[in-house]
Amino acid sequence: MAYQGDKLRKGSWLEEEDERLTAFATLLGERKWDSIAILSGLMRSGKSCRMRWLNYLRPNLKRGHISAEEEQIVIQLHGQWGNKWARIARRLPGRTDNEIKNYWRTHLRKKTREEGNSQSKVYSSKPELLYQNGDSKYSIRDHNSADDHIIGTTDFSLEHYELPCMTYLNSSYETTLYDWIPKLSNDQSQSETHGEGSGLDWCFCDPAWNSEDCDPGSLDSLDSLWDMN
DNA sequence: AATTACTCCAACCGCTATTAC
DNA sequence: AGTAATAGCGGTTGGAGTAAT
Numbered sequence: 001m002a003y004q005g006d007k008l009r010k011g012s013w014l015e016e017e018d019e020r021l022t023a024f025a026t027l028l029g030e031r032k033w034d035s036i037a038i039l040s041g042l043m044r045s046g047k048s049c050r051m052r053w054l055n056y057l058r059p060n061l062k063r064g065h066i067s068a069e070e071e072q073i074v075i076q077l078h079g080q081w082g083n084k085w086a087r088i089a090r091r092l093p094g095r096t097d098n099e100i101k102n103y104w105r106t107h108l109r110k111k112t113r114e115e116g117n118s119q120s121k122v123y124s125s126k127p128e129l130l131y132q133n134g135d136s137k138y139s140i141r142d143h144n145s146a147d148d149h150i151i152g153t154t155d156f157s158l159e160h161y162e163l164p165c166m167t168y169l170n171s172s173y174e175t176t177l178y179d180w181i182p183k184l185s186n187d188q189s190q191s192e193t194h195g196e197g198s199g200l201d202w203c204f205c206d207p208a209w210n211s212e213d214c215d216p217g218s219l220d221s222l223d224s225l226w227d228m229n
Numbered sequence: 230a231a232t233t234a235c236t237c238c239a240a241c242c243g244c245t246a247t248t249a250c
Numbered sequence: 251a252g253t254a255a256t257a258g259c260g261g262t263t264g265g266a267g268t269a270a271t
Contacts, residue, residue, distance in 0.1 A: 010241075012265090034256075050257075051240070086259055101260075102238050 009043040013052055017042055025053050055096045062094030066103050074100055075108060 013021075024040040030053065033046030042049065066074070070092055077088045085097035085104075092100065 012239075032256080046256080047242095048240080054258095055239075083260065097259075098239075106237055 007043070008045050008048075010048070013056075017044070018052070018057055021049055021052060022057050025049075025057070030058070055098045060094055061096070066095070066099075066107075070095065071103075071108065074104065078104065078108070 009017075020040050020042055021036070021044075024036045028036055028039070033050040035046070037044050037046040037049045040049075044052075073091060074088060077084075077091060081087055083101075083104075085101040089095050089097040089100050
């Protein structure tokens with residue numbers, strides 16, 4: 001492996017190292033990180049190089065504070081998916097899983113816990129918190145308890161949890177989201193998708209929704225839409 | 230001014246999944 | 251099909267900066 005016998009550097013990256021890594025990653029592509037680590041002469045592991053590139057150096061990364069809008073999305077997706085940081089990050093252009101994970105731990109976890117105590121449970125829940133019974137009811141599981149028991153049953157409605165169905169519909173994301181809806185379903189009219197509980201609403205709000213259920217090709221082709229630059 | 234406590238975030242670690250051979 | 255290498259993910263840690271005492 002890379003520089004066996006030599007001591008690998010750890011800790012904070014120097015500006016010079018960043019420049020070198022950027023040059024080599026640009027030149028050789030975002031693959032074969034061990035090769036990049038060796039060829040660049042950086043005394044770093046390939047893993048460390050990859051991490052530095054993905055979380056800090058790669059282009060189109062958004063720096064700075066998470067906006068209220070992004071925060072809303074994180075809360076909602078975390079409610080659906082739990083600690084699937086990479087998956088959540090893919091919904092937030094320019095943000096990394098590490099960034100979102102840190103943000104959640106330092107800002108949102110406490111916040112949602114407080115809100116959860118006073119009103120809404122789903123904010124701090126794991127995705128399995130709500131699951132559908134045979135009928136139209138949803139049961140609520142308490143994952144914080146040792147036995148993971150059911151603590152209640154409810155008719156599912158988003159108002160119940162004070163989460164508007166698409167809290168970010170009026171955001172800057174609205175345009176790009178609705179731009180690609182026709183790609184997902186050709187015979188679904190744009191006006192229909194604005195209706196309650198239809199199309200995209202379902203994708204983002206149904207607690208049982210799994211993005212893997214969507215045609216991956218249609219989603220992958222949408223990457224460019226996230227590029228806000 | 231010095232010390233302690235706390236917050237935040239970059240970086241690391243261990244594990245699993247995927248890919249290449 | 252089996253194995254090794256590589257990539258990806260999520261949890262955790264360490265240290266710098268800031269606030270409180």
